Amino acid sequence: MSQDAFSNRSRAVQAMGRIEPETGGVTPPIHVSTTYIRDPDNGYASGFVYGRPDNATTREAEEILAMLEEAPAGALLFSSGMAAATTVFRALDPGDHIVAPKVMYWALRNWLATEAARWGIVVDFVDATDLAALRGAMRPGATKLVWIETPANPLWDVADIRAAAKIAHEAGARLAVDSTCASPVLTRPIALGADIVMHSATKVLNGHSDVIAGALAGARDDDFWRRIVAIRKSEGAIIGPFEAYLLTRGLRTLHLRVERQCASAMTLTRLFSEHPLVSGVLYPGLPDHPGHAIAAGQMEGGFGYMLSIRAAGGAQAAIGAAARVRLWKRATSLGGVESLIEHRASIEGPGTPCPDDLLRLSVGIEDARDLYDDLDAALRTTRD
Numbered sequence: 001m002s003q004d005a006f007s008n009r010s011r012a013v014q015a016m017g018r019i020e021p022e023t024g025g026v027t028p029p030i031h032v033s034t035t036y037i038r039d040p041d042n043g044y045a046s047g048f049v050y051g052r053p054d055n056a057t058t059r060e061a062e063e064i065l066a067m068l069e070e071a072p073a074g075a076l077l078f079s080s081g082m083a084a085a086t087t088v089f090r091a092l093d094p095g096d097h098i099v100a101p102k103v104m105y106w107a108l109r110n111w112l113a114t115e116a117a118r119w120g121i122v123v124d125f126v127d128a129t130d131l132a133a134l135r136g137a138m139r140p141g142a143t144k145l146v147w148i149e150t151p152a153n154p155l156w157d158v159a160d161i162r163a164a165a166k167i168a169h170e171a172g173a174r175l176a177v178d179s180t181c182a183s184p185v186l187t188r189p190i191a192l193g194a195d196i197v198m199h200s201a202t203k204v205l206n207g208h209s210d211v212i213a214g215a216l217a218g219a220r221d222d223d224f225w226r227r228i229v230a231i232r233k234s235e236g237a238i239i240g241p242f243e244a245y246l247l248t249r250g251l252r253t254l255h256l257r258v259e260r261q262c263a264s265a266m267t268l269t270r271l272f273s274e275h276p277l278v279s280g281v282l283y284p285g286l287p288d289h290p291g292h293a294i295a296a297g298q299m300e301g302g303f304g305y306m307l308s309i310r311a312a313g314g315a316q317a318a319i320g321a322a323a324r325v326r327l328w329k330r331a332t333s334l335g336g337v338e339s340l341i342e343h344r345a346s347i348e349g350p351g352t353p354c355p356d357d358l359l360r361l362s363v364g365i366e367d368a369r370d371l372y373d374d375l376d377a378a379l380r381t382t383r384d
């Protein structure tokens, strides 16, 4: 029976059901060779020539990701999420106009405002939850790319992927979606009209806080996609084979982890919504979250593993609570099996849209009750 008959989940669990031909191993080996033997007829029948453009272990992880994202052009893995994202912008031409959200992954926003601007990319930052603003920012003919992130760091704004795709396409632009905080378990942007999906695979795709990696998945094998492939090849931004192997290992449990993380995020949202020392909970799963209806229409099976809470006592109460937790780990990043807490305004610095009383929570797979009790105790102590 063809593996295609099985669900994405079943195929991901078995890393596409591949059996290693030499030994019958159910886990593939790590291909480390940087160079490959040339055939006597001067060809390369294996398809592999050199390690910078391509690698068999990388391809295996890419195949799983392309399947999960339902990406006809396939997926490409990079040495980091930033390497993946910046390659999309590198594939544009000087003078091209792009539209990006005001609320987005901070390091990428900084890069767009500094590096991208330096070589002639014209960037407009808009409120991506406001479709009229998005439409108004388009410059038909000049706008080549609309970038959105949903749910978006660290306020968990929800952008409407279908509507953004329509607006972008009507102006002759492509839509790229940073889907890191949704994951393909919850949202498949290409099916909703996106042209490119980007992930920091460092986060929930790998899920174990031990790999830096990024990914792109493409809707069409067109000139733009081929330029992205060529840039990765020539500039060497490919993931290493060991990282690709770990990523495949992480992808085998992706569905299980995301389901558990979403369920716990929802539980924590409910409990902290009632908490006397919490002035607000930001989570798309809350019915009164401004993006709830859109999230419900484009996310399946949960509203994500990320939420933020606002400390009623202000910035010092937030920083104090983060200092007192014992189970939550005080660290940046997100999407791992261990739950992380971060005072986000401190890391983003001046100009951030993040309120200074906000704690960003990346919900892992520990007992939700333990996570609540630990943070509840940390919040209450700040009052003494």
Ligand SMILES: *Cc1c(COP(=O)(O)O)cnc(C)c1O
Binding pocket: 080, 081, 082, 083, 105, 108, 149, 153, 178, 180, 181, 199, 200, 201, 202, 203, 212, 213, 214, 334
């Ligand atoms: C972490 C992250 C990135 C950057 O990815 P790296 O792997 O750290 O380079 C981009 N977007 C989002 C939403 C992220 O969380």
